[in-house]
Structure formats: structure tokens, C-alpha cells
Amino acid sequence: MSKVATLQRAKIFVPVVLLVLVGALVASVVTAAPRKPPSPLGASAGITGGLARINGVVPVESGGGLPTAASAALADPPSEGLHRVCLLVELTALEAGGLSYDPADYSVSGLGTGTRKAIWFSPGPANVPQGQSLTATLVFELPDRAIDLMLELPGGPGLSLGAAHHRGRG
Structure with missing residues (x-):
């Protein structure tokens, strides 16, 4: 009888944990500070x-655009x-x-x-x-x-x- 009870708890526990994780993800996306839009190129x-x-x-x-006094940082390819x-x-x-x-x-x-x-x-x-x-x-x-x-x-x-x-x- 204890195996049946454990199985029933697991059937409830796993979906609850997944629901909490999805809820936390949605909450973090919704409450994240919006990125300030940049000024357009040339402005x-x-x-x-x-x-x-x-x-x-x-x-x-x-x-x-190559710098005339290039450093060692530019010697190797990216x-x-x-x-x-x-x-x-x-x-x-x-x-x-x-x-x-x-x-x-x-x-x-x-x-x-x-x-x-x-x-x-x-x-x-x-x-x-x-x-x-x-x-x-x-x-x-x-x-x-x-x-x-x-x-x-x-x-x-x-x-x-x-x-x-x-x-x-x-």
C-alpha cells in the first residue's frame, strides 16, 4: 500500500514542480527591466x-577600417x-x-x-x-x-x- 501512495504523490509532485518552474520563468521574463532602445545609427x-x-x-x-598602428591583438584572425x-x-x-x-x-x-x-x-x-x-x-x-x-x-x-x-x- 505504501508503494501506491508513493506513486500517487509522485504523480502530483512532478507536475506541481514543473508548474512552479514554468511560473518562475514567466515571472522573470515579465518582470525583467526592458532594454532601453538605442539611438539609430548616425544619430x-x-x-x-x-x-x-x-x-x-x-x-x-x-x-x-584597419587601424594604421595595429596591435598584436589584431595580428591573429578572429x-x-x-x-x-x-x-x-x-x-x-x-x-x-x-x-x-x-x-x-x-x-x-x-x-x-x-x-x-x-x-x-x-x-x-x-x-x-x-x-x-x-x-x-x-x-x-x-x-x-x-x-x-x-x-x-x-x-x-x-x-x-x-x-x-x-x-x-x-
Whole structure:
């Protein structure tokens, strides 16, 4: 008789556990903070101290966008399933204190791809005085099949990379 009771408990317990797991998954999706939509490619976005805009998204493998003073990080080809993209970012200081630029503060993220830091950049950290601009070059290794990629900005909504950098492989 105890085997029958145990079997009946298992028949009730397993569906209850599965229902709780599905409920927790649905609750986490519904309550997750929505991702702030990035500014469209070519548009400016506010950042701490001024404005940022992507002036170019160039696949490095196409021959364009290669940094003239390439580092050892660019000597080897990208890993399987990745491609390199050179971002030309214009930063304009608007506030009286100017704009502080540090390439470590900039990263690329996308749906389901995580966050990627630049593997090469120029110039290094700098302070931009009010009314002046700085053009930064950032090289990232991005997944071939990534969608909805954006450059994350310090204190801003992010800038869309568009889709022109995709190679169409995969």
C-alpha cells in the first residue's frame, strides 16, 4: 500500500514542480527591466558630459577600417563565428567640465550575445574640453549572427550598429 501512495504523490509532485518552474520563468521574463532602445545609427545620443555618435561601422576583414598602428591583438584572425568591426565614434563635449573619455567604458552588446569590450582602440583615455570633439576608433570582435547590436555608452541610451557590418556567413 505504501508503494501506491508513493506513486500517487509522485504523480502530483512532478507536475506541481514543473508548474512552479514554468511560473518562475514567466515571472522573470515579465518582470525583467526592458532594454532601453538605442539611438539609430548616425544619430547622436547624450552621454555624461556631451554627445556621442557613430560615424562609421566598417568590417575590418573588408580591408577598410584597419587601424594604421595595429596591435598584436589584431595580428591573429578572429575566432570561429566572429568578425571584427571598426567603429568610428565622435564624442563632443558640451558641459563646462568637458567630457571624460575612457575606451574601457564602451562595449557592444546584443540580444543573447553578452557584452564585448574593444580589442583595440585609439586614442587612449582623454579629457575633451567643452566645445571640442574627439574621434575615437574602437575595434570589436562580434558574433557573425548577432542581432540588435548596440554600442553601450557611459550615461547614455546606447547607439545602434545597424546591420551593414554582417558578413552573411554562418
